[in-house]
Amino acid sequence: MSDYLVRATALEGKLRAFACITTETVREITDRHGTLALASAALGRTLTMGSMMGVTLKGRETITLKISGDGPLGQITVTADSSGHVRGFVQNPHVELPPKDGIVFGDVEKLDVGAGVGQGFLYVIKDLGLKEPFVGSVPLYSGEIGEDFLLYFAQSEQIPSAVGLGVLMEKDQTVKAAGGFLIQLLPGVSDEDINYIEEQIKQFPHITSLLVQGLTPEDILRRLIPGEVDIKERIDIGHRCDCSRERFERGLLSLGPTEISSIIEEDKHAELVCHFCNEKYQFDEEQLKTLHEQSLQR
Ligand SMILES: [Zn+2]
Incomplete structure (x- = not known):
């Protein structure tokens, strides 16, 4: 059932x-x-x-x-x-x-x-x-x-x-x-x-x-x-959870370019986890660099 x-x-x-x-x-x-x-x-x-x-x-x-x-x-x-x-x-x-x-x-x-x-x-x-x-x-x-x-x-x-x-x-x-x-x-x-x-x-x-x-x-x-x-x-x-990759991207962008570049230098990747559903979102170095570019243009 x-x-x-x-x-x-x-x-x-x-x-x-x-x-x-x-x-x-x-x-x-x-x-x-x-x-x-x-x-x-x-x-x-x-x-x-x-x-x-x-x-x-x-x-x-x-x-x-x-x-x-x-x-x-x-x-x-x-x-x-x-x-x-x-x-x-x-x-x-x-x-x-x-x-x-x-x-x-x-x-x-x-x-x-x-x-x-x-x-x-x-x-x-x-x-x-x-x-x-x-x-x-x-x-x-x-x-x-x-x-x-x-x-x-x-x-x-x-x-x-x-x-x-x-x-x-x-x-x-x-x-x-x-x-x-x-x-x-x-x-x-x-x-x-x-x-x-x-x-x-x-x-x-x-x-x-x-x-x-x-x-x-x-x-x-x-x-x-x-x-x-x-x-x-x-x-x-x-x-159902309303989390999404886009939402976590926005979260990373809101950290600003300095913070993003320090993540790139220190870890070369980021793993973000939704508290509600435990879904994991991975961002590799390339993706973080793209976000860094975008954050500079904001
Ligand atoms: Zn979620």
Whole structure:
């Protein structure tokens, strides 16, 4: 099943919901960065939330999520757009910690994402094409990502929500399954319906175990939400970074002729790396000399 997300409503529009499978996307992005299991889980959960928050935007709007904790993983950064594209990275991709509470599920250890993230803040930055971006932030609740977003929605957006985010890792550090759901209650939902959803969530199996069994995002929403679920939209999810060789050329040019000629003298080449996607751009001596010429004419 390739990655996609569904956006749905229920309870006469008083509930909106998202669910997605992000296995391939998380696999590609964690492969690009060579993350070990703990970083893959933390980054994958944030990417999954990013994809769901991204599709609430319009047109060219973008959203950036920053999990800024004092734990060994360092900062996690994810950006997403309104068309299902996500990208992201984690500052320290090779951190390993003992499993949480020594818990092992089958042959899968429970990764201690909370300890990896530590204490700090969650930032949500929405670039809506206005002069200033919208920035919301809350202190991290547990560093487990899902709970931190729950607090964000409650405090910063005043929307009672239910969140499930999961990344299941294989023993060989590859991603077996990833996905998530987000249910948001708008004003007017009855206590009975709220109780029903709370009960469902309490007994709900971990989302990745359902994805491994072959359940679709649509199936997952139908199991969580009372009554008819109206699927409004299905959007493909995938990795995309907007970096390019031209962008890095402009970056080199902006250093000015003196700096460029010192790179030529000292290294005879330059390798520039995109933080977001880990793509490497090589510039050899000839190419640097051409850029040097151009920088002199500026
Ligand atoms: Zn890139």
